[in-house]
Amino acid sequence: MKGARLAAIVFLMVVGGACVFADLLLPASYAHQFRDEPNAAPSSQHLLGTDDLGRDRFVRVLYGTRVSLLLAPAAAFVASLLAALIGGLAGFAGGWVQKGVMAATDLFLSLPWLFLLITVRAVLPLNVSPLISVAITFALLGCLGWAAAARVVCADTTSLRESDFVLLARASGSGGWRLLWRHIVPNLQSVLLAQFWIAVPAFILTEANLGMLGLGVAEPLPSWGSLLRELQSYSVLSGQPWQFVPLILFILVVSSFHLLLLKQEWSA
Amino acid sequence: MKRAGVLQLGQHVGKIVLIVLLGGTLGAALVRFSPGFGVDERELDSRLNEQSIRALRQRQVEENNFAVFYVHYLGRLLRGDLGMSRTFERPVSELLKERFPETAKSVGLSLALAWTLGFSLAILAVMSRHWTIDLGASLLAGMLMCLPAAAMALLFVLARAPARLVLALVVLPQIFRYSRNLLAHSAAQPHVLMAQAKGLNTLRIFFCHILLPVAPQVLALAGISVSLALTAAIPVEALCDLPGIGQLAWKAALARDLPLLVNLTMIVTLVTLLANSACDLLGQRFRGHAA
Numbered sequence: 439m440k441g442a443r444l445a446a447i448v449f450l451m452v453v454g455g456a457c458v459f460a461d462l463l464l465p466a467s468y469a470h471q472f473r474d475e476p477n478a479a480p481s482s483q484h485l486l487g488t489d490d491l492g493r494d495r496f497v498r499v500l501y502g503t504r505v506s507l508l509l510a511p512a513a514a515f516v517a518s519l520l521a522a523l524i525g526g527l528a529g530f531a532g533g534w535v536q537k538g539v540m541a542a543t544d545l546f547l548s549l550p551w552l553f554l555l556i557t558v559r560a561v562l563p564l565n566v567s568p569l570i571s572v573a574i575t576f577a578l579l580g581c582l583g584w585a586a587a588a589r590v591v592c593a594d595t596t597s598l599r600e601s602d603f604v605l606l607a608r609a610s611g612s613g614g615w616r617l618l619w620r621h622i623v624p625n626l627q628s629v630l631l632a633q634f635w636i637a638v639p640a641f642i643l644t645e646a647n648l649g650m651l652g653l654g655v656a657e658p659l660p661s662w663g664s665l666l667r668e669l670q671s672y673s674v675l676s677g678q679p680w681q682f683v684p685l686i687l688f689i690l691v692v693s694s695f696h697l698l699l700l701k702q703e704w705s706a
Numbered sequence: 707m708k709r710a711g712v713l714q715l716g717q718h719v720g721k722i723v724l725i726v727l728l729g730g731t732l733g734a735a736l737v738r739f740s741p742g743f744g745v746d747e748r749e750l751d752s753r754l755n756e757q758s759i760r761a762l763r764q765r766q767v768e769e770n771n772f773a774v775f776y777v778h779y780l781g782r783l784l785r786g787d788l789g790m791s792r793t794f795e796r797p798v799s800e801l802l803k804e805r806f807p808e809t810a811k812s813v814g815l816s817l818a819l820a821w822t823l824g825f826s827l828a829i830l831a832v833m834s835r836h837w838t839i840d841l842g843a844s845l846l847a848g849m850l851m852c853l854p855a856a857a858m859a860l861l862f863v864l865a866r867a868p869a870r871l872v873l874a875l876v877v878l879p880q881i882f883r884y885s886r887n888l889l890a891h892s893a894a895q896p897h898v899l900m901a902q903a904k905g906l907n908t909l910r911i912f913f914c915h916i917l918l919p920v921a922p923q924v925l926a927l928a929g930i931s932v933s934l935a936l937t938a939a940i941p942v943e944a945l946c947d948l949p950g951i952g953q954l955a956w957k958a959a960l961a962r963d964l965p966l967l968v969n970l971t972m973i974v975t976l977v978t979l980l981a982n983s984a985c986d987l988l989g990q991r992f993r994g995h996a997a
Contacts, residue, residue, distance in 0.1 A: 545725050545728050545729065548975055548978060548982070550933050556956070556959040556967070557964075557971050559959065560962045560963075560964060561964065643852075643854050647854045650854065650860070650945070651941055651956055666854070666857050669857065669860045669861070670860060688857075693849070696848055696851065
């Protein structure tokens with residue numbers, strides 16, 4: 439299991455490195471069209487061939503991976519931060535504040551995730567520039583994905599609030615923000631880190647689903663959702679197996695994230 | 707005992723009503739503050755006289771006040787009037803009546819299949835105590851969890867396989883993982899070891915000492931699986947052209963048909979809440995038995 443985790447970490451680092459340095463490694467931009475070579479087969483010039491608009495598929499896969507690999511953790515960070523603020527403050531305050539905040543969290547959790555996401559996405563403009571669509575998609579994921587984590591954080595904060603060392607700190611004269619900042623927040627780091635890592639693959643999967651439904655990142659900027667949407671083309675059936683490469687890479691990346699999370703599960 | 711049951715039922719009903727009311731407020735706010743609210747195409751109809759247009763405008767002015775709008779919205783909701791869909795130009799209730807059976811059928815079939823396969827695999831992985839079976843089943847579940855429902859739906863379309871199976875394959879890994887963990891934890895308890903040492907029948911050990919104590923959690927998982935299947939219905943129905951409410955929600959989102967989308971979300975939330983509450987109430991009974 440340790441070997442598999444190590445392999446997952448190395449794989450994620452290699453993919454992450456290739457995506458971050460894509461500008462230096464690749465000869466063309468993700469939007470550049472080789473007009474004479476639409477739907478070209480893999481060659482030394484185009485490692486994964488070109489799509490029906492003549493854009494290099496390998497370049498698009500690397501840029502698409504970069505969008506998801508950089509922004510899903512960013513969205514997960516926002517969600518974890520919101521969870522820490524909402525759950526942490528509710529757990530620390532206790533009483534009616536905690537009950538009210540947890541009731542709001544329950545309401546949030548009872549709304550089916552994708553329905554909620556597409557409803558809020560539909561309120562915002564759909565016809566926007568690619569960069570704004572990226573920002574909207576991942577900001578939505580971050581802002582709407584805090585509820586489950588907030589419950590966990592609230593439960594942990596409540597148990598910390600009632601722990602002996604916090605009682606001792608109170609007896610020594612600590613109170614309010616000092617108690618929260620010096621004694622409770624440092625002890626929430628592990629649970630927040632776990633929630634962060636749980637959110638990353640979940641957000642990558644959700645972005646892919648949204649992108650495939652045409653509600654995610656707008657063209658020509660590639661994302662895993664738009665890359666996987668190419669599978670809709672029936673040319674896949676007519677002998678172009680390299681079109682499955684984005685899907686295989688996607689599975690490998692998400693499985694690597696899951697492998698990082700498996701340790702706790704197996705030890706349980 | 708009976709009184710406690712009635713009290714629990716009352717609490718669940720109260721919670722559902724409260725959540726639906728709060729959801730209604732959010733939904734009404736989304737519709738009221740959505741772009742294009744207050745624009746009525748009928749004002750452009752040249753057959754309408756000035757008096758009719760003035761009446762239309764007067765109604766819009768009243769509904770610009772959020773409180774008035776919300777009261778009207780709730781009143782219509784209580785009468786079963788879910789409003790008109792802008793995209794389809796048909797009453798939302800009519801669209802729901804038409805589309806809901808298709809989704810209910812898909813979700814019902816997929817849940818039955820996912821629970822049969824997922825739970826059987828979990829039992830096999832825990833009871834066989836063979837690491838290869840456990841690892842194989844975990845890998846299969848892990849692989850399925852890494853595929854977005856939309857990609858799975860497309861692969862099924864390409865392979866000309868029945869699209870409804872996709873919903874089952876989306877829910878299956880979650881059922882397997884959670885129930886495997888629950889059963890494994892329960893099977894590792896000292897009283898199970900004692901029962902085995904005393905030579906109790908394997909089936910008896912499984913049903914009375916492993917499954918019964920975790921029945922409430924398994925039932926809670928059943929409630930959550932309804933929500934998972936309904937969520938997966940959007941990409942599956944949209945990409946496999948199944949005329950259910952998932953496809954309707956997708957079309958409404960693309961056309962920014964907020965009244966339809968908000969009502970759909972509320973109805974799906976209500977179904978999810980009812981399923982969760984039913985499972986929770988059933989779980990309470992099992993908790994009593996297990997104790």
